[in-house]
Amino acid sequence: MNRLQSLQRTIENTYSRHNIRNVIRDDLEKSNFVSLINSSKAAIKEYIHGHYYKSKDLRINTLKQSLIIKDLITDIMIITIAQDSAQPIQAAASRLANTLNFEDMFDGVKTASELLAVVCKTNMFDIISAQQSETGSLMIKSNYKLSDETLQYIESTKYLPPMVCPPQPLTNNNESGYLTKHESVILGRDNHHEEYQALDVLNTSQNIALSLDKETLEYEEVSKKPLDTPEKISNFLRIVVSSRQVYQDLLTQGNKFFFTWKYDKRGRVYSQGYHVNIQSTSFKKALINLNQKHLITGA
Amino acid sequence: MQTFTGIEYIKIDMANQYGLDKLTWDARIEFITTNINNLDTLETNAKEPILFAKAKRAYRDATAKHKTGFIMGLDATASGIQIMACLQGCPKTAKQVNLGNTGAREDVYQVVADKMSKIVGDQLYKEDVKKPVMTTFYGSKNQPEEAFGEDTPELEAFYKTLSEMLPGAMECMQDMQKCWQPTVLEHKWTLPDGHVAKVKVLNTVDKKIEIDELDHATYTHRAYVNTPAPKGLSLAANIVHSIDGWIVREQVRKASMQGFELLTIHDSFWASPNFMNNVRQNYLDTLKEIADSSLLEDILNEITGLKGKLTKLSNNLSSTMLHSNYALS
Numbered sequence: 001m002n003r004l005q006s007l008q009r010t011i012e013n014t015y016s017r018h019n020i021r022n023v024i025r026d027d028l029e030k031s032n033f034v035s036l037i038n039s040s041k042a043a044i045k046e047y048i049h050g051h052y053y054k055s056k057d058l059r060i061n062t063l064k065q066s067l068i069i070k071d072l073i074t075d076i077m078i079i080t081i082a083q084d085s086a087q088p089i090q091a092a093a094s095r096l097a098n099t100l101n102f103e104d105m106f107d108g109v110k111t112a113s114e115l116l117a118v119v120c121k122t123n124m125f126d127i128i129s130a131q132q133s134e135t136g137s138l139m140i141k142s143n144y145k146l147s148d149e150t151l152q153y154i155e156s157t158k159y160l161p162p163m164v165c166p167p168q169p170l171t172n173n174n175e176s177g178y179l180t181k182h183e184s185v186i187l188g189r190d191n192h193h194e195e196y197q198a199l200d201v202l203n204t205s206q207n208i209a210l211s212l213d214k215e216t217l218e219y220e221e222v223s224k225k226p227l228d229t230p231e232k233i234s235n236f237l238r239i240v241v242s243s244r245q246v247y248q249d250l251l252t253q254g255n256k257f258f259f260t261w262k263y264d265k266r267g268r269v270y271s272q273g274y275h276v277n278i279q280s281t282s283f284k285k286a287l288i289n290l291n292q293k294h295l296i297t298g299a
Numbered sequence: 300m301q302t303f304t305g306i307e308y309i310k311i312d313m314a315n316q317y318g319l320d321k322l323t324w325d326a327r328i329e330f331i332t333t334n335i336n337n338l339d340t341l342e343t344n345a346k347e348p349i350l351f352a353k354a355k356r357a358y359r360d361a362t363a364k365h366k367t368g369f370i371m372g373l374d375a376t377a378s379g380i381q382i383m384a385c386l387q388g389c390p391k392t393a394k395q396v397n398l399g400n401t402g403a404r405e406d407v408y409q410v411v412a413d414k415m416s417k418i419v420g421d422q423l424y425k426e427d428v429k430k431p432v433m434t435t436f437y438g439s440k441n442q443p444e445e446a447f448g449e450d451t452p453e454l455e456a457f458y459k460t461l462s463e464m465l466p467g468a469m470e471c472m473q474d475m476q477k478c479w480q481p482t483v484l485e486h487k488w489t490l491p492d493g494h495v496a497k498v499k500v501l502n503t504v505d506k507k508i509e510i511d512e513l514d515h516a517t518y519t520h521r522a523y524v525n526t527p528a529p530k531g532l533s534l535a536a537n538i539v540h541s542i543d544g545w546i547v548r549e550q551v552r553k554a555s556m557q558g559f560e561l562l563t564i565h566d567s568f569w570a571s572p573n574f575m576n577n578v579r580q581n582y583l584d585t586l587k588e589i590a591d592s593s594l595l596e597d598i599l600n601e602i603t604g605l606k607g608k609l610t611k612l613s614n615n616l617s618s619t620m621l622h623s624n625y626a627l628s
Contacts, residue, residue, distance in 0.1 A: 047512070052511075056511075089518055090518060090520055090521075093508075093520070094520075105522050106506050106508070106520065106522065109508060109520050109522075110508050110509075110510075113508055113510045113513075113518075114510055114511065114512050117510050117512035117513040118512050120513075127513060127516075129516065130516070130518075137518060138513075138516060138518050190499065190525070191497070191499070193495070193497050195487075195495040195497065196493050196494060196495050197494060197495070198492050198493070198494040198548050200552070201547075201548040201551045201552065204551050204552070204555045205551055205562070205563075208560045208562065211368055213353060213368075213369075215352075215353070215356055216349060216352075216353060219349050219352075263494075263544070264540075264544075265496065265497060265498050265499075266496045266498065266537050266540040266541040266544055267490060267494050267496050267540075267541050267544030267545060267548070268540055268541075268543065268544040268547070268565060269544060269547055269548070269563060271562075278562050278564060278569065279564050279565075282347050282349050282350050283349055285350065285372075285564075286349045286350050286352075286353045288370065288562070288569075289367075289368030289369060289370065290368040290369075290370055290560055290571060291368060292368065292560065293366035293367055293368045294305075294366060294367065294368075294571045294573050295361075295364060295365075295366050295367075296305035296306055296309060296357065296360070296361035296367060296369070296571070296572050296573060297304055297305045297306070297573055298303070298304020298305045298306040298307055299304060299306055
């Protein structure tokens with residue numbers, strides 16, 4: 001493995017979900033959430049050992065089959081405490097349901113909603129009734145807050161930056177180009193299939209070496225949407241800060257990088273990435289140069 | 300097809316970023332040449348100042364004989380309608396979306412607005428018609444109704460204008476929509492390079508969730524479930540997008556064979572200015588291939604499982620596209 005591949009592996013590990021969970025868990029432990037975690041554990045145990053009507057007993061049996069209560073509490077904390085503002089219960093329940101492995105999505109969402117209601121009694125977060133909420137629907141609002149450093153870290157690691165070494169050649173529909181990440185070449189959770197996808201074009205595109213345009217970095221990145229609330233301003237600033245960090249890292253690493261590309265279900269092609277991506281705002285488009293320079297001809 | 304030097308393409312890019320992408324190539328180059336000593340002033344008034352500034356720096360690098368990694372983009376002029384014109388072999392549609400050579404840089408949305416204005420006797424602007432036109436060709440009936448009202452003279456004028464000016468595109472869209480399969484879980488078809496497009500049929504299902512542990516509070520959860528649907532409006536958009544995906548793949552392959560690097564944003568093609576003649580010619584060649592092919596018939600037969608024959612409006616559209624100048628602009 002050469003130096004750039006080794007660096008790339010380090011970057012991918014830093015951005016991995018496992019690592020992010022550990023950082024959040026560390027922050028939660030530092031914040032002395034032990035009693036909150038213990039009372040959540042007790043509430044969940046009481047819930048899963050209860051006896052209800054037949055279909056609910058069945059759902060809870062399904063839940064118990066793969067349940068690790070400690071992980072479940074971490075997931076609930078990530079979903080609720082790591083949010084800066086109130087969120088609809090639908091959103092929180094959907095995210096939690098994704099971790100519960102139910103075959104029927106409505107069973108998953110219903111069970112997740114019940115779990116949220118159970119843990120709410122520990123005062124980790126409030127569930128605001130539809131009558132009392134500004135949106136007219138059930139909302140969840142955390143009573144705790146992660147540190148600003150951790151919130152910035154979560155923002156910074158949401159999306160992998162472009163690769164600093166040439167991506168791995170794609171040979172089947174379950175590869176990404178990244179060294180440690182295997183995922184479908186087709187975007188969208190349920191769109192993967194094994195029929196022929198034109199990997200030759202993804203391989204050609206991902207081999208184009210690119211550079212940041214340093215002069216464009218002197219311009220200010222502005223929001224396309226109006227920043228009319230303090231939350232929107234702080235969210236946008238976090239994105240700008242994390243983007244600037246990615247730009248700085250790419251420059252330090254030699255200012256040569258590669259996009260990975262994916263198809264949608266129809267075969268439209270999308271460059272991957274959030275902080276650096278040509279399929280983005282004018283500012284981000286202007287940031288992209290070819291690494292290979294040309295003398296422009298003519299008069 | 301008119302060709303230009305790399306430096307002329309930088310001027311074209313500057314003019315585009317300034318907001319003059321609807322002018323002829325010559326007028327765009329002339330505008331920048333005339334203002335070559337005022338580029339800093341132009342930058343402050345540009346529609347896209349950051350991209351203008353970047354092109355300005357590339358111009359200065361080029362004239363100073365410094366190498367640059369600068370790339371510029373040219374966009375298809377209504378790619379969906381261009382594709383439909385070629386699939387159906389329709390010279391009338393092709394002419395409106397710069398696949399003929401009228402000598403001008405056509406703007407289909409402006410032409411629709413002008414024609415509708417004449418019919419209804421009231422001034423309509425391209426901003427009024429752009430979204431309804433685009434969404435009509437992706438199968439929407441709601442959007443034009445939202446824009447012009449239900450059963451209004453404006454709506455009637457809108458459809459009359461589209462049928463007269465873009466008849467092949469209208470026919471193409473209707474042919475595609477008719478192929479919706481009411482009993483399938485997915486529609487599947489193959490593009491000319493063997494790439495398979497597979498689109499699941501998803502239906503919206505709303506279900507009330509009652510939370511016993513929250514005093515039986517309820518909320519509605521919306522999910523998308525993969526079940527057959529008797530009707531659907533998404534087939535035209537999905538087929539056209541699958542074809543624009545194939546067009547992109549062809550451009551990447553051609554660029555690679557010709558030894559230059561191409562980045563794509565769907566129907567926008569980005570490369571060093573030195574290669575923009577290739578970019579434009581390659582794009583036009585691929586559209587000509589579509590015009591000479593039976594691609595629509597092949598795709599619709601695969602979706603329906605039938606062996607139907609689709610008669611195109613003409614079989615020689617590609618010959619009238621030889622000198623198209625603004626397919627990308």
